[in-house]
Amino acid sequence: MTNNQEWWRGAIIYQVYPRSFFDSNNDGIGDLPGVTAKMDYIASLGVDAIWLSPFFTSPMKDFGYDVSDYCDIDPIFGTLADFDELIQSAHQCGLKVMIDQVLNHSSDQHPWFIESRQSHDNDKANWYVWADAQPDGTVPNNWLSVFGGPAWHWDSRRKQYYLHNFLDSQPDLNFHNPKVVDALLDTVEFWLKKGVDGFRLDTANYYYHDEKLRNNPPKEKVVEGSIGVRLDNPYAYQLHLYDKSRPENITFLKRLRSLLDQYPGSTTVGEVGCDFSLDTMAAYTQGKDKLHMCYSFDLLTHDASMTHIRTTMETIEAGLGDGWPCWAIGNHDVERVATRWGGNHASAAKSKVYMVMQLSLRGSVCLYQGEELGLPEAELEFEQLVDPFGINFWPEFKGRDGCRTPMPWENNKQGGFSKSNETWLPIADSHKLLAVSEQEGNRSSVLHAYRDFLHVRRAHPELIHGDIEFIYDDETTLVFTRNHQGKQLFIALNTSEQDKIIPTELTLSELTLPEAIICGYLDNRTVVLPPFSVFFARIVL
Missing domain, CATH: 2.60.40.1180 (Golgi alpha-mannosidase II)
Structure with a gap:
């Protein structure tokens, strides 16, 4: 891997979901020492960096995407000392380390929110998005939560509603308050000082809301299967003009970039989800003064047609300028690509050709753990679900648990993930047959195809920079x-x-x-x- 400050251009970023990667203390939940224990495996793939999904202190209502302390490790994952060891191990293996930053919202158990909800005049009173009820007591406007229902929750102490774009236990921070922005940037710098090489920014286009709280208009046409659209969720019926992707977001991204520029070689990749995501990706990465990279949900849909791939690529290329894209075809929020794009014909051969496609496109790549094994979506019963999103929309939508089940390392009862008799999610029998140990000795396996092609890619600058x-x-x-x-x-x-x-x-x-x-x-x-x-x-x- 190159050591230049723009190492991220054309980089392969391997996403690790720590809860499901490897359980070092046999409590049924993966942890940071477990990631460190498998660092040689990650390095053997030929990737450039790892992205760690959230490991911060959290009540885990949304499994770490509800942060109650931005500058500490949740005990189930380990300690700050364990994180230091992980960083050192990764760097010794030539790997960069990126961490998930969930800046749009915190947990309702964060000290900032606990203070904010106490009164209208405390020091944190305006740190979250509060609004009075309509005269008839109803919610302030028509904004909806991604997880279903209104994006407003009544707080009886303040006698006001607060905004939550996701769970009602995930209140949105008020980015219009300069003190909030300063505090969040301080938490970012905390991790830069710890030695991280960059950040994946969760919901990077959600930070600002319309201060006038104007209603979102309806979409003129709602098409099932288009980006982010499921007709069982009313969120899809609005054109989200006022609750996200606001122009003020650019100002914050510039401040964030200014901070990262003080740490040469650090980088950002923003998650962008909206109806005009490719335009937003371009706007957020142009000019070298905002984000370094963005990825959208355009390749995380069920549309696996090569015409869709070409249209997506040509659309972003036409407006990108000097910006830079990052592409993901799978992650912790969507059905695994082997099932989503493979359908009834999921096969090792199909996983390999989609892999070559993704790794041959222009841009950087986020590669989700288990894709290199060709893992299909795990089938779970309702009683086994823990994802609130899936529980709310069952059975039309089965949630995100099927792509988050533990990584299979060996073909045995607990897949080599843990020695605990009970893991936080069950390990699919179909996954055990595709375990790392099963594929290591098979030169025709999906694992070897990934490893081999990643090394081919490094040998051809055209695939990285062209x-x-x-x-x-x-x-x-x-x-x-x-x-x-x-x-x-x-x-x-x-x-x-x-x-x-x-x-x-x-x-x-x-x-x-x-x-x-x-x-x-x-x-x-x-x-x-x-x-x-x-x-x-x-x-x-």
């Missing part, structure tokens, strides 16, 4: 080039079960890919793509 130009797409086929410093790669992907034939007038010199990946071949001036295959060649100029 421009991208699309040549052809249909529902299951994508053809494009990556160009850097006079060198050009030709890449063709087939995500279907049928052979595909791609004629070309280019002069191509085939590249040999690792044996774990199904490869197409050149027949005169025709690229032949067997089912679930990829083809790489150098363009001879």
Whole structure:
């Protein structure tokens, strides 16, 4: 890995969900020492950095995304000393460390909120978003919570409503108050001083709200399956103009960037979810004075068509300027990609071709733990759910637990994750068959395909720094080039079960890919793509 200050451009960031990675003390919950214990495994993949999902002190109503102390470790995950050891171990392995920052909201058990709700005139009274009821006692406006129902919760002590974009135990902080911004930036700097290399910013476009509390208009058209849209959730029926993605957000992002610039080599990747996410990604990363990278939910939908991939890429490229994208096709909030995009035909071969696709696009990449094993979504019964989102919307939406189950290290009762008889979520039997130990000895496994291709990627600067130009797409086929410093790669992907034939007038010199990946071949001036295959060649100029 390079040591330059822009190491993050084209970097592969491996997301670790600590609760489910490895349990070092056998209490059934993964922890920071467990991550440290598996650092050699992470490094062996060929990734550049790890992103740790929240490990801060929390009542765990939303499993760490409800923070009650931004500058300490929850005891279930370990101690600050354990975190220091993790940082040291990662850096010794040549890995950067990024941590999740949940700045939009805190837990209702955070001391700031406990004080804020006491009265209208205490020191923290205006640190959260409070509003009077309508004359008839109803909520201040029509804003809705992502998790269902109104985004307002009545507090009997203040006799006011407070805003919560997520759970009612996650009150939104008031970014219009300069003291709040200063306090949050202090918590960011706390971790910079601890040696972290960057931050993944949860809900990075939610920070500011409209101070006039204007109602959101309805969407003109609501389409099931489009980005973030589920018709069982009323949140999808509004055009969210006033409760998020406000123009004031830019001012805060500039202050945040100014702080990070004092720590050379540190970086940010913001999560952006809105109806105009690609435009927001561009705005948030342009000019080198805001975020370094953003990713959206555009590739976290059920639309796996190569036409959708091309449209998404070309749309962001058209408006990106000097900004920089980061792409995720799976994370801790969505159904695992092997199931979401694989459907009834989920297979190792399909996981491999989607992997090559993601790692060949222009931008950085967030890779969620278990994707390198081709894990499908775990099937859970209602009684096994712990995710409040899933519990609220069952059975139409089964929540996020199916992608958060423990990492399978061995094919045994508890998957090598823990020696406890009871883990915080059950370990799927289907996952045990795909355990790391099962795939290590199989040169054709998804794990080896990831490892091998990640090392191929490092050897080709075109895939890390190059421009991208699309040549052809249909529902299951994508053809494009990556160009850097006079060198050009030709890449063709087939995500279907049928052979595909791609004629070309280019002069191509085939590249040999690792044996774990199904490869197409050149027949005169025709690229032949067997089912679930990829083809790489150098363009001879």
